[in-house]
Amino acid sequence: MNLELEDELGDIVQKARGRKPWSPADLARAVGMSAAEIGRIESCAWIPDAGALLKIAAALDLHGPSLLAIAQKAWGPGEVTPEPGPFEIVCLDVFMGLYPVKCYLLVCRQTGESSIIDTGGNPEAIIRKVRELNVKPTRILLTHSHPDHAGGLGKLILQFGCPTFMDKKEPRPSGGREFHFLQDEEWIEVGRLKIQALFTPGHTPGGVSFKIGKSVFSGDAIFAGSMGRANASWSGLFQSITRRLLTLPEDTRLYPGHGPATTVGEEKRHNPFFCGKIPVREPASAGLL
Numbered sequence: 001m002n003l004e005l006e007d008e009l010g011d012i013v014q015k016a017r018g019r020k021p022w023s024p025a026d027l028a029r030a031v032g033m034s035a036a037e038i039g040r041i042e043s044c045a046w047i048p049d050a051g052a053l054l055k056i057a058a059a060l061d062l063h064g065p066s067l068l069a070i071a072q073k074a075w076g077p078g079e080v081t082p083e084p085g086p087f088e089i090v091c092l093d094v095f096m097g098l099y100p101v102k103c104y105l106l107v108c109r110q111t112g113e114s115s116i117i118d119t120g121g122n123p124e125a126i127i128r129k130v131r132e133l134n135v136k137p138t139r140i141l142l143t144h145s146h147p148d149h150a151g152g153l154g155k156l157i158l159q160f161g162c163p164t165f166m167d168k169k170e171p172r173p174s175g176g177r178e179f180h181f182l183q184d185e186e187w188i189e190v191g192r193l194k195i196q197a198l199f200t201p202g203h204t205p206g207g208v209s210f211k212i213g214k215s216v217f218s219g220d221a222i223f224a225g226s227m228g229r230a231n232a233s234w235s236g237l238f239q240s241i242t243r244r245l246l247t248l249p250e251d252t253r254l255y256p257g258h259g260p261a262t263t264v265g266e267e268k269r270h271n272p273f274f275c276g277k278i279p280v281r282e283p284a285s286a287g288l289l
């Protein structure tokens, strides 16, 4: 179980409050606490007792037991085993200052061609890994253009000269040259691989997830146990996740832009934003007579 989640209790409460939208004082009034206490929770300086946490969960439409499990560091996603198939996924921690961002190389085993999914702000680690693996990047795919995900675009283009695929609703990252603006559900070919673009806006106006087989690179849409910050639209992000990602088969792997990999099944059962809101597939009965 990977307990090093991207978001702590305080991040989750703050993001959930954005749905209403409520100020810290509004939430404090709703649960009989002070605004200062809500502030301490949201700055991750204090974890209240279980009773108070369940009240907060109810006020914010979060799943109480799931929130409690994360607050008490009792839940994290199980280890995600890579999907067997014609591709390899290489996960790279690319740091923006001290802040880690997950970038990915998706490699066609047959041809060695690869796509770089998000460039990070400081992409030397990607360049080193490409050389080490002796693969050939032919596409750069951007989940969105925040600097921690796309700031390294210019350096990678200078190095590899490949086109950049993104949603045109996203601001253009600096250093970009040859943009290909995606349509929703468009297929992208990399070697013998076919990758599908799924528009998942809400964190930003043009957020995109990239799906191959039962593996999805979800950028800052969903994290293990949480969701991205809804900078563009809270309801838009919620719908992107509930309609486009968590409707995929439960063994679909989710590779987010921050924090550990997870699966659709794990998030349907344990993510406080979504648990109880999407039907889960119960294990088949034992076929009793």
Ligand SMILES: [Fe+2]
Pocket: 144, 146, 149, 203, 220
């Ligand atoms: Fe972001």
